[in-house]
Amino acid sequence: EDQVTQSPEALRLQEGESSSLNCSYTVSGLRGLFWYRQDPGKGPEFLFTLYSAGEEKEKERLKATLTKKESFLHITAPKPEDSATYLCAAQTHYGGSQGNLIFGKGTKLSVKP
Amino acid sequence: EPEVTQTPSHQVTQMGQEVILRCVPISNHLYFYWYRQILGQKVEFLVSFYNNEISEKSEIFDDQFSVERPDGSNFTLKIRSTKLEDSAMYFCASRATSGGAEQFFGPGTRLTVL
Numbered sequence: 001e002d003q004v005t006q007s008p009e010a011l012r013l014q015e016g017e018s019s020s021l022n023c024s025y026t027v028s029g030l031r032g033l034f035w036y037r038q039d040p041g042k043g044p045e046f047l048f049t050l051y052s053a054g055e056e057k058e059k060e061r062l063k064a065t066l067t068k069k070e071s072f073l074h075i076t077a078p079k080p081e082d083s084a085t086y087l088c089a090a091q092t093h094y095g096g097s098q099g100n101l102i103f104g105k106g107t108k109l110s111v112k113p
Numbered sequence: 114e115p116e117v118t119q120t121p122s123h124q125v126t127q128m129g130q131e132v133i134l135r136c137v138p139i140s141n142h143l144y145f146y147w148y149r150q151i152l153g154q155k156v157e158f159l160v161s162f163y164n165n166e167i168s169e170k171s172e173i174f175d176d177q178f179s180v181e182r183p184d185g186s187n188f189t190l191k192i193r194s195t196k197l198e199d200s201a202m203y204f205c206a207s208r209a210t211s212g213g214a215e216q217f218f219g220p221g222t223r224l225t226v227l
Contacts, residue, residue: 032214043117043204043218044156087156091214099214100146100158100169 002027004090006104013111016077021107023088024070033071034101035064036087044087047073078111085109115139117219119205125225129194134222136188136205144208145188146216147180149173149201156204162188195226 003026013019025033032051036044048057050066057064061082063074073086085108089101118137126132138145147159161168162180179191188207192199202223206216 034215036218041221041223043119043220046215046217049215089156099144099208099216100161100171101148101156101216102158103156105155 002090002092002102004088004102004104006086006088006107008107009105010108011110013075013078013109015079015111015113018074018076018078020075021073021086021109022070023073023104025088025090025102026069027090027092027102029092030090031099032091033066034089034091035071035073036089038085038087038106040085047086075109078109080111080113083109083111117205117207117217119203119219119222121222122220123223123225125227126195128197128226132192132195132224134190134192134203134205134224136190136219137186138188138205138207139209139217140186141209142207142217143210144168144216145180145182146206146208147190148204148206148218150204150221151201159190192224195224197226200224200226 005024007022032049035047038044048064053068055066061076065072085106087106089103091099120135145162148156150156158171160170160174177193181189202221204221205219208216
């Protein structure tokens with residue numbers, strides 16, 4: 001069964017304290033690995049897509065990396081406004097699939113000033 | 114910047130009633146999706162829609178659910194007879210036909226079934 005697991009469930013950081021969020025996936029054939037940010041009561045906001053092992057993408061204080069089994073979201077010198085739930089989702093190669101996403105439960109990040 | 118919009122933001126209904134959730138996808142996108150998120154749980158795929166027909170659906174999307182694109186801009190999810198366990202956030206998403214595979218999500222409709 002295709003599965004996406006994120007850890008930790010919750011992470012509390014001090015402003016400026018860098019850390020990483022983990023997303024491990026078990027899917028039949030990975031088409032793409034997505035990272036989203038979700039604020040309370042809002043829809044997921046697209047951050048990154050990664051397609052192949054070794055790929056990296058950056059946006060401001062965030063960097064996403066991908067291996068054959070997991071992805072990491074590195075947060076460098078976070079600020080309070082980075083507080084949110086970060087969701088990881090896998091898209092598979094199923095024949096005929098229009099690309100539905102399999103989500104993890106997310107990591108709730110809190111950054112204290 | 115173009116965005117997916119959803120109405121209403123919050124819908125309260127009685128068990129057994131029909132509800133229609135509405136979405137306006139990004140204008141040049143042709144793949145459409147509905148997902149739901151029960152409070153405290155994962156975002157779950159319900160259905161995908163392309164070229165005026167359902168492409169794929171999950172086990173959750175049973176005969177009580179239907180989708181429709183009634184005109185060139187709206188995409189709707191209908192729940193025929195709501196149950197208590199249908200209470201959740203429902204998200205619409207859309208994707209362009211070419212370029213990246215990214216799906217862009219709307220702000221969601223919170224459905225509360227009493």
